[in-house]
Amino acid sequence: NAGSSGNLIGMGHMMGGTRTIVLGESGQEMTALRLPELAEPDSESETEITYTVTAQAGETAFLEGEKTQTLGYNGSYLGPVLVVQEGQQVHIKTENQLSEATSFHWHGLKLPSDMDGGPHHPVGPDETMQVDFTVKQEAATLWFHPHALGTTAEQVYAGLAGLIFVEDDNSDQLDLPKDYGVNDFPLIVQDRTFDADNQFDYAGTYSPDGTYGDTLLVNGTINPYVEVKNELIRLRLVNGSNARNYTFRLQDGAVFQQIASDGGFLEAPVALTSVTLTPGERAEIVVDLSGYAKGDTVKLMDGNATVLALKVTEETDVQPALPEILNEIPESATDGAAVQQFTLSGMSFMVNINGNQFDMNRIDTLQNLNETVIWEVHNAQDMMGSMAHPFHIHGVQFQVLSRDGAEPPENEQGWKDTVAVYPGETVRLAVTFSEKGTFMYHCHILEHEDNGMMGQVSVQ
Ligand code: C2O
Ligand code: CU
Ligand code: CU
Numbered sequence: 001n002a003g004s005s006g007n008l009i010g011m012g013h014m015m016g017g018t019r020t021i022v023l024g025e026s027g028q029e030m031t032a033l034r035l036p037e038l039a040e041p042d043s044e045s046e047t048e049i050t051y052t053v054t055a056q057a058g059e060t061a062f063l064e065g066e067k068t069q070t071l072g073y074n075g076s077y078l079g080p081v082l083v084v085q086e087g088q089q090v091h092i093k094t095e096n097q098l099s100e101a102t103s104f105h106w107h108g109l110k111l112p113s114d115m116d117g118g119p120h121h122p123v124g125p126d127e128t129m130q131v132d133f134t135v136k137q138e139a140a141t142l143w144f145h146p147h148a149l150g151t152t153a154e155q156v157y158a159g160l161a162g163l164i165f166v167e168d169d170n171s172d173q174l175d176l177p178k179d180y181g182v183n184d185f186p187l188i189v190q191d192r193t194f195d196a197d198n199q200f201d202y203a204g205t206y207s208p209d210g211t212y213g214d215t216l217l218v219n220g221t222i223n224p225y226v227e228v229k230n231e232l233i234r235l236r237l238v239n240g241s242n243a244r245n246y247t248f249r250l251q252d253g254a255v256f257q258q259i260a261s262d263g264g265f266l267e268a269p270v271a272l273t274s275v276t277l278t279p280g281e282r283a284e285i286v287v288d289l290s291g292y293a294k295g296d297t298v299k300l301m302d303g304n305a306t307v308l309a310l311k312v313t314e315e316t317d318v319q320p321a322l323p324e325i326l327n328e329i330p331e332s333a334t335d336g337a338a339v340q341q342f343t344l345s346g347m348s349f350m351v352n353i354n355g356n357q358f359d360m361n362r363i364d365t366l367q368n369l370n371e372t373v374i375w376e377v378h379n380a381q382d383m384m385g386s387m388a389h390p391f392h393i394h395g396v397q398f399q400v401l402s403r404d405g406a407e408p409p410e411n412e413q414g415w416k417d418t419v420a421v422y423p424g425e426t427v428r429l430a431v432t433f434s435e436k437g438t439f440m441y442h443c444h445i446l447e448h449e450d451n452g453m454m455g456q457v458s459v460q
Contacts, residue, residue, distance in 0.1 A: 021205070021212040023191060023244075023305040028063070030309060033224035035181045036163060036188070039080035047089060051082055054095040055102050055123075055146070055160060062222055066198040071098065071158040077220045078188060079144070079162025084135050086168035092131040096123040101148050102155055104131065106164065107280065108142035108262055108397070108417045113437025113459075116394055119149040119360060120438065136434065137397065138327070139171035140264045140415070141186065141236045141282050149360065153242050153446035157202045157211065159220070161188060161240045174323055176259065177234040177286065185226060186236040187300075187308060189277075190217045191244045208348040209387065210243025210279075210445040216305050225297075225309040230289040232320040233310060234259070235300065237285060239277040242446040245388065245420070248307065249274040250287065251299035257322055260284035263397030263415025265327035270411045278390035280418035280444035283411070290320050329414055332399045332430035337374050340365055342455075344389045344421060344443065345380040349451050351443065357452030358442075364455035369436055374401065375429040379421040386423035389453070390444040393417060395435055401428040418444055433459040 042050040058076025059067040073079025084090050094104040094117075101124050105117035111133040114121070123129045142164040146155040163186055177183035191213035195201040205211055218224050239246055250256060250273075257269035262282050275283050292298060292312050300307040346352045356364065367373055375398070377391050397415035400408040404425055412419070421427050433439065442454035 021193070021214055023214060023216055023303065028223045030223050030225045031221050033185065033226045033308065034219045034221045036078055036186060036219060037080045038180065039074070039082050047087070048091070049084060049088055050091040050093070052093045052095065053079065053082070053104060053162070054097055055104075056097040057099075060159070060220060062217070062220065063194060063198045068194070068198050068200060070200070071155060071160050073160060073162045077159040079160070081163040081165055081186065082144075083165045083167065086135050086138060086166060088135050090133055090135060093128060094123060094131055095128045096125055099125055100151065101125065102146040102151070102160070103148045104129065104144060105147035106142065106144050107392075108140065109133070109164065110137050110395055110397065110434055112435045113395060113439055116437075116439065118147050118394060118440045122148045135166060137166060138264045139168040140166045140260065140262070141238065141284060142166060143238055143240065143282070150450050153211065153450050154202055156240070156446055157192070157200065157242055163188070163238065170265070170327065174265075174326060176323070177232050183228065183231060184234045184236070186219065186238065188219050188238045188240040189246055189307060190241045191215065192217055206447070207243075208447055208451055210447050212244050216302070216307065218308055223306065225311050227311050227313040228289065229314045229316045230292050230294070230312045231316050231318060232322065233287045233289060235285050235287065235308070237275070237277060237283045239279050239281050241279050243279060245276060245278045246302040246307075247274050247276045248285070249301055251301050256288070257286045258283055258411045259286055259322070259326055261411060261414040262417045266411065266414040267327050267329050268325055269322050272411060275411065276420070278388060278418070278420040278444065279446065280390050280392050281420070286322060288320060327414070332372055332401070332432065334372060334374055334401065334430050337372050337430070339374045339376055342375060342377045342391075342441070343380050344377065344391070344453065345382055347385050347387070351448045351451050351453035353453060353455045356455065358454040362456070363438065363458045365457045367431070367433060367457055367459050369433060369459055372430055372432045375431045376426060377421050377429065378426045379423055381424045388420050388422045389448065390418050391421050391427070391441070392444045393431060393441040394439040395437070395459075396431055396433055396439070398432075399430045401430055403427050436460060
């Protein structure tokens with residue numbers, strides 16, 4: 001499937017040469033975008049909701065011919081969307097039907113650390129684990145994926161990833177596209193390589209600096225399209241790839257609006273012609289199709305690869321407008337705050353934070369509950385080379401204070417749980433934990449995480 005005219009973004013430069021795996025036009029026919037199902041709750045009231053999430057093996061048809069052996073939640077590939085409301089008590093019965101241990105990590109949720117599903121909470125084959133928490137955060141598009149020690153990259157690659165939509169009064173009241181599958185689409189963007197038998201070739205393409213694929217999958221669809229009206233279309237972009245960065249743009253260079261970052265709505269829509277997401281990051285964007293007519297196709301691209309074709313198949317006269325104000329984001333109280341330094345360095349199997357590789361029995365840093373600490377994250381350029389590291393912290397939504405001393409771009413001035421730190425760069429974050437316990441922080445290039453680019457903060 002490798003095309004000749006691919007893009008070369010986010011590649012690691014390593015001693016001994018540069019690996020290049022390009023994303024090409026797949027050459028496959030356009031297929032209707034697969035839409036993750038909205039999970040059917042086991043029970044539901046205004047104040048409580050109960051779901052079952054089962055990790056299972058299956059087979060998925062991506063290509064003509066042979067099906068692909070995959071993993072999924074409540075299905076063969078990826079998983080359902082868990083919709084929860086701020087203030088609601090959530091109960092999730094997690095179940096492992098795989099032949100190896102996994103865990104269920106809720107990326108972006110502020111929950112007690114014993115519910116967080118990190119490497120301390122493996123769920124063995126045929127075991128279950130009960131997860132209970134109250135939603136104490138605002139509307140956002142979050143996701144969940146496995147996080148067992150050393151196997152995260154491989155299990156995510158095989159298909160384990162699902163979505164969480166947090167809703168609240170603000171998201172209910174905002175006049176935004178919210179008709180799921182009609183003008184509101186999640187896009188889980190991943191890259192994979194298939195072997196000659198249509199199987200995922202993880203082993204054959206593995207790189208300790210992040211495994212790249214040559215074929216784009218969006219919600220598990222190759223070369224997808226959606227049929228839409230010429231109205232405002234909301235796309236919830238999720239970089240669910242092991243390692244690849246994406247720079248999303250419209251093919252004609254048109255402006256779109258970013259309305260949300262990882263942890264919630266931005267204060268106001270931010271007009272952009274491109275947005276870059278590193279692994280783990282999310283962005284909700286709104287594309288205005290009112291200038292197009294029936295029969296037109298608008299393409300969302302990454303470099304020369306098509307991410308999604310929006311086919312206008314129906315016209316409407318409703319003049320679309322986005323709300324001018326989306327959210328109120330308090331400024332973090334950082335006056336006199338302590339500063340904690342985190343230096344990301346090394347490459348390949350030597351990646352580390354502050355010179356240390358992950359040790360489950362070592363606490364790397366302490367922080368007080370509800371105290372705001374400035375995390376100064378530096379990406380050291382060293383002899384071994386360097387690459388961008390997406391830095392993720394469990395159990396919080398933080399604010400980006402600065403990039404190399406300068407104000408962060410407008411679309412990074414909302415809540416974040418993952419932030420790109422480029423070679424040589426220093427990024428300052430305001431980090432406040434509202435739950436006690438031991439939380440992970442790590443590079444979200446999943447092979448780096450598995451190779452030990454991860455530490456633990458104990459919040460007391
Ligand atoms: Cu999305 Cu610790 O991970
Ligand atoms: Cu996480
Ligand atoms: Cu990294």
